Amino acid sequence: MASTVFNKILRKEIPAEIVHEDELCIAFCDINPQAPTHVLIIPRKEIQGINAMADEDVPLVGHLFRVARDLARAGGLEDGGYRLVINTGADAGQTVFHLHVHLLAGRTLTWPPG
Numbered sequence: 001m002a003s004t005v006f007n008k009i010l011r012k013e014i015p016a017e018i019v020h021e022d023e024l025c026i027a028f029c030d031i032n033p034q035a036p037t038h039v040l041i042i043p044r045k046e047i048q049g050i051n052a053m054a055d056e057d058v059p060l061v062g063h064l065f066r067v068a069r070d071l072a073r074a075g076g077l078e079d080g081g082y083r084l085v086i087n088t089g090a091d092a093g094q095t096v097f098h099l100h101v102h103l104l105a106g107r108t109l110t111w112p113p114g
């Protein structure tokens with residue numbers, strides 16, 4: 001599998017503003033933020049996206065959402081609300097093929113998304 005820019009961030013080969021790290025995942029600020037808060041939560045395990053998720057990855061993916069919730073809670077975002085997004089495939093706008101959850105908050109987000 002081709003290595004992605006996120007793998008370089010995981011290996012600390014390129015810098016990122018890391019806001020959370022644990023044994024299963026890291027979270028860092030998006031380089032091109034689409035909202036005042038825009039954090040990416042990614043597994044250490046190389047999984048290209050939801051299409052490539054194995055049944056054994058279900059707890060890992062759940063962990064990503066738990067970390068997203070905890071970051072939102074720590075950032076005081078619970079009351080105002082936030083959006084968690086996983087773009088899957090080219091039509092959905094996925095550009096980095098390493099599974100990631102976008103945590104977006106800090107402005108009113110429109111629906112449907114573009």
Ligand code: AMP
Nearest residue numbers: 005016029030031032087093094095096
């Ligand atoms: P997606 O389009 O869902 O695949 O999301 C990929 C996201 O990664 C985009 O929002 C990019 O702005 C972000 N991104 C790409 N390179 C970097 C980087 N070096 N550091 C932080 N975020 C990045």
